Amino acid sequence: MEAVGWAAVVVVAAVVVAGVVVGVRSIPDAQRYLKMRRM
Structure with a gap:
């Protein structure tokens, strides 16, 4: 059982x-995605 x-x-x-x-x-990818959306 061990x-x-x-x-x-x-x-x-x-x-x-x-x-x-x-x-x-996923954190840097999300930030990059948000930057791309702003442009």
Whole structure:
């Protein structure tokens, strides 16, 4: 059962990291998009 717990922790950590990476990457893209819209 310990293996299942570790697997769940790893999966959750991977999802959180992926979400943070996507969020950080989308911020500059959103700003660039808004600048293009103003022009």
